[in-house]
Amino acid sequence: MDLDKVILYYGFAPIADTAAVKLWQKSLCESLGIKGRIIVSPHGINGTLGGKMEDLKKYVKATKAYPGFKKIDFKWSNGTGQDFPKLKIKIRPELVAFGNPDEIKVDENGVIGGGVHLRPEEVNKLVEERGDVVFFDGRNAFEAKVGKFKDAVVPNVETSHDFVAEIESGKYDHMKDKPVVTYCTGGIRCEILSVVMKNRGFKEVYQIKGGIVRYGNKFGDDGLWEGSLYTFDDRLTIDFSDHTKLIGECAECNGATKQFRNCQKPECHQLVLLCDSCYDTHTERPCNHEREVKRNRELIG
Numbered sequence: 493m494d495l496d497k498v499i500l501y502y503g504f505a506p507i508a509d510t511a512a513v514k515l516w517q518k519s520l521c522e523s524l525g526i527k528g529r530i531i532v533s534p535h536g537i538n539g540t541l542g543g544k545m546e547d548l549k550k551y552v553k554a555t556k557a558y559p560g561f562k563k564i565d566f567k568w569s570n571g572t573g574q575d576f577p578k579l580k581i582k583i584r585p586e587l588v589a590f591g592n593p594d595e596i597k598v599d600e601n602g603v604i605g606g607g608v609h610l611r612p613e614e615v616n617k618l619v620e621e622r623g624d625v626v627f628f629d630g631r632n633a634f635e636a637k638v639g640k641f642k643d644a645v646v647p648n649v650e651t652s653h654d655f656v657a658e659i660e661s662g663k664y665d666h667m668k669d670k671p672v673v674t675y676c677t678g679g680i681r682c683e684i685l686s687v688v689m690k691n692r693g694f695k696e697v698y699q700i701k702g703g704i705v706r707y708g709n710k711f712g713d714d715g716l717w718e719g720s721l722y723t724f725d726d727r728l729t730i731d732f733s734d735h736t737k738l739i740g741e742c743a744e745c746n747g748a749t750k751q752f753r754n755c756q757k758p759e760c761h762q763l764v765l766l767c768d769s770c771y772d773t774h775t776e777r778p779c780n781h782e783r784e785v786k787r788n789r790e791l792i793g
Contacts, residue, residue, distance in 0.1 A: 496571040502680040504536040504602040505560025527576040542575035567705040575725040607686030607697035612710040630676035630685045638740040639719030679703035708732035720750040744770035
């Protein structure tokens with residue numbers, strides 16, 4: 493049986509001709525019937541794709557053959573076959589829109605000057621050995637509503653573009669001498685965030701190899717992660733075990749939920765956390781929830 497799967501990946505390597513890489517990726521995906529989103533920039537490639545497992549394996553093999561992409565770490569998860577409505581490939585100045593493309597330098601080995609990569613088991617060991625480890629969420633704040641590392645610092649940001657000003661605000665200066673573990677969905681945002689933090693005086697910065705996806709696949713809900721993981725496709729959230737803790741709160745009744753819904757009122761149509769019963773009746777009430785703008789779903793990893 494050929495299973496439906498989703499892959500999440502990124503690779504930092506210099507790309508001189510982004511238009512040629514975009515065309516190659518488009519032809520490759522179309523030939524295999526793969527859908528999803530890919531971003532190409534002078535710094536590398538980033539994608540989230542869905543399709544049949546055998547087709548995705550062929551995609552992985554072909555993509556790794558490109559110079560500089562051989563070491564890409566592909567994260568796999570279960571798909572539905574309907575996770576992406578179409579294929580979208582875009583060329584952008586940055587793989588992650590932090591607004592500082594000139595600050596990031598890459599070579600054939602990846603980002604230069606980023607945080608130390610830790611495997612999931614090394615993350616746990618660091619916490620055991622050091623009592624003052626700080627987990628720093630590298631995602632948009634709304635993603636942390638349904639899942640985060642225990643006692644993590646969650647910056648008040650709506651998009652990655654807000655991170656530089658947030659870090660330069662001074663509100664995290666007390667952490668500059670502590671071990672800081674940055675984390676995000678698949679790891680790509682932390683490749684950039686860790687550079688930004690180190691360049692601004694944070695002395696000991698780490699990132700999780702493979703991101704939350706790899707950590708959750710390793711430890712499920714029996715490690716330092718709690719809750720569900722927000723995803724940038726039509727699944728919206730995934731769990732890592734059969735005993736996932738519900739930490740999200742319904743915007744209407746404050747009950748426990750992990751369900752991001754699309755508000756059906758014509759003046760809204762934004763993502764909002766709603767439990768089943770409140771969603772069934774939400775069109776009868778005015779919108780008083782925080783709105784999670786749709787452009788956040790364009791971000792990957």
